[in-house]
Amino acid sequence: ILRKKIAVLAGDGIGPEVCHEAIKVLDAVAERFGHRFTYDYQLMGACAIDATGDPLPESTLAACRAADAILLGAIGDPKYDNNPAAKVRPEQGLLRLRKELGLYANIRPVTAYDILLPHSPLKADRIRGADMLIYRELTGGIYFGEKGRTENGAFDHCTYTRPEITRITHLAFQSAQNRRKKLTLVDKANVLETSRLWREVVQELAPAYPDVAVDYLFVDNAAMQLILNPKQFDVMLTENMFGDILSDEASVIAGSLGLLPSASVGDKAALFEPIHGSYPQAKGKSIANPIATILSVAMMLEHFGLQEAANVVKEAVQDALVQNVLTPELNATSPSTTEQVGTHIAQCV
Amino acid sequence: ILRKKIAVLAGDGIGPEVCHEAIKVLDAVAERFGHRFTYDYQLMGACAIDATGDPLPESTLAACRAADAILLGAIGDPKYDNNPAAKVRPEQGLLRLRKELGLYANIRPVTAYDILLPHSPLKADRIRGADMLIYRELTGGIYFGEKGRTENGAFDHCTYTRPEITRITHLAFQSAQNRRKKLTLVDKANVLETSRLWREVVQELAPAYPDVAVDYLFVDNAAMQLILNPKQFDVMLTENMFGDILSDEASVIAGSLGLLPSASVGDKAALFEPIHGSYPQAKGKSIANPIATILSVAMMLEHFGLQEAANVVKEAVQDALVQNVLTPELNATSPSTTEQVGTHIAQCV
Numbered sequence A, B: 001i002l003r004k005k006i007a008v009l010a011g012d013g014i015g016p017e018v019c020h021e022a023i024k025v026l027d028a029v030a031e032r033f034g035h036r037f038t039y040d041y042q043l044m045g046a047c048a049i050d051a052t053g054d055p056l057p058e059s060t061l062a063a064c065r066a067a068d069a070i071l072l073g074a075i076g077d078p079k080y081d082n083n084p085a086a087k088v089r090p091e092q093g094l095l096r097l098r099k100e101l102g103l104y105a106n107i108r109p110v111t112a113y114d115i116l117l118p119h120s121p122l123k124a125d126r127i128r129g130a131d132m133l134i135y136r137e138l139t140g141g142i143y144f145g146e147k148g149r150t151e152n153g154a155f156d157h158c159t160y161t162r163p164e165i166t167r168i169t170h171l172a173f174q175s176a177q178n179r180r181k182k183l184t185l186v187d188k189a190n191v192l193e194t195s196r197l198w199r200e201v202v203q204e205l206a207p208a209y210p211d212v213a214v215d216y217l218f219v220d221n222a223a224m225q226l227i228l229n230p231k232q233f234d235v236m237l238t239e240n241m242f243g244d245i246l247s248d249e250a251s252v253i254a255g256s257l258g259l260l261p262s263a264s265v266g267d268k269a270a271l272f273e274p275i276h277g278s279y280p281q282a283k284g285k286s287i288a289n290p291i292a293t294i295l296s297v298a299m300m301l302e303h304f305g306l307q308e309a310a311n312v313v314k315e316a317v318q319d320a321l322v323q324n325v326l327t328p329e330l331n332a333t334s335p336s337t338t339e340q341v342g343t344h345i346a347q348c349v
């Protein structure tokens, strides 16, 4: 019997709805396997700005530090997006949280589910069997460099240090060793100095993983290859900004952004969140797909060492797919609500 | 009768082969319409490094300044790519040329050709009718900011000034006015200060183009939307790095990178090049698709004000598509050579 405390940052938009279903599934796991999960609900994002003026209140940060894992729904509100002058933004909360907790590796699995092939914009034969893991560096690069205005312009500085690159590169190599033993570094080494440093570090570490084949792709080419031939990828390693773009792009392989989970890990903390955003247009309509969040919870269970429980959750999700108990973007003719999908999956656990 | 001097930078890999065919087509245009095009062949890229040590020799730059337009094949050689310590690189030649000539707007049309729908990795109903123009800023951003090494790391600075954003934004708005009257700015304004400046400038200029509908997408979302629903885009405007990634990604809509032309224009010069690279594996095999370069030449003719000649070239390309006179990536069963495709198109002119 395992006891775990989970900080829940449900966030904005559809965040609370999808978290609610994921927790339903966690509770089902606890009951089936006799574990004990407790939840500490905290504010982050636009909801935290509205309540406290701060997208990441100190109390939230403290709760996250004290927790065994963090579950995040989604953050973001359009009222901040088209206001370039806004001083406080929901995203700052998430970025600060990643940085404060040292969540340097964002891991995003992308799988083509056979049963959803008809939903992908890509032809079935291109994606059938695609199964990759994107390792996106999450606490460095242009996201966290100095930024500001000059008299007549603006700047954002992209920086990377060797240790920042080294630690995630080791994780990516280790992960490749447990999979199909292929690592692809995506960079823009023909233009960027930081990319050349990435390439250097990966080349230096490669001999320590002789069973892993390494290749290198420029990011423009990678954006194309992801669509042309996604099956070529096993583990993809890349810096923060490129990873943001490529992992959202790769979601088309799965057939819906609503299916893609992620884990953000550091040496002392781990956060689990769907890769989709707060989808404000869907808020309160019970049409948001909770599966990405539920699969994030499966990643959390793996992180706890509960591999069997994780597998049970993944199989329960598979059941919802097979039974077509799905939200409208995947089942337009007889859609289930967010709640119904969550309940179905929890009952399968 | 028009006289034009064209600087030809055939470059590396397949560059010379595809330029050869494009010039064949230009000559056919000259003959049919009674114009006179002369060609000034110059070195740039890896071939220029090999010959002179400099990827952009002064003589090449001078010839480009003296020309009415520049035709570029492709540059790049893998021997420089995996050598992070290389001090001189082919790409530096291209980047310096863009900067020296002030080629600040890179225009990349992306069209789904009906006849090639089966070749796209995307399902036909998603892309049929897609037709967009990507305006990529080409002389600013992280490509041209300060870059270098620190004791333990590396940096690349991304900067933009208001005038840099303003001039290309006007071009993009004007282009949208002549099309379907929709402009989409792609940025990462929820994270980057430069993106917030882009958003500010576009918001400020929008009232001067009241007939154009403007919307804003974050780059991660745009990378997904390009594949999910490419028909939503008319003119897409974005900064240098994002434009590099998104335009290569968008090539999957056309069905082959070998079809996509581009124009890079400034206030005093214009350069035309296929968006594909030097494809060194194909060099000398006569399998490279010359159509992207031939369509770049059609853009050059438009730039010269020769709209009728440009249309004739585009129709000749269409004829090659319809007759299936195509290189192996588009016609695996009875492929034509690079030369044969060029000759067919020239004869149709």
Ligand SMILES: CC(C)[C@H](C(=O)O)[C@@H](O)C(=O)O
Pocket (backbone or CB within 6 Å): A075, A076, A091, A094, A244, A275, B190, B191, B220
């Ligand atoms: C909300 C935003 C700051 C964030 C990012 O860009 O990292 C999101 O797109 C993500 O991928 O988690």
Ligand SMILES: CC(C)[C@H](C(=O)O)[C@@H](O)C(=O)O
Pocket (backbone or CB within 6 Å): A190, A191, A220, B076, B091, B094, B244
């Ligand atoms: C060769 C490289 C420097 C170049 C770029 O990134 O601009 C190329 O990818 C392009 O898009 O023209």
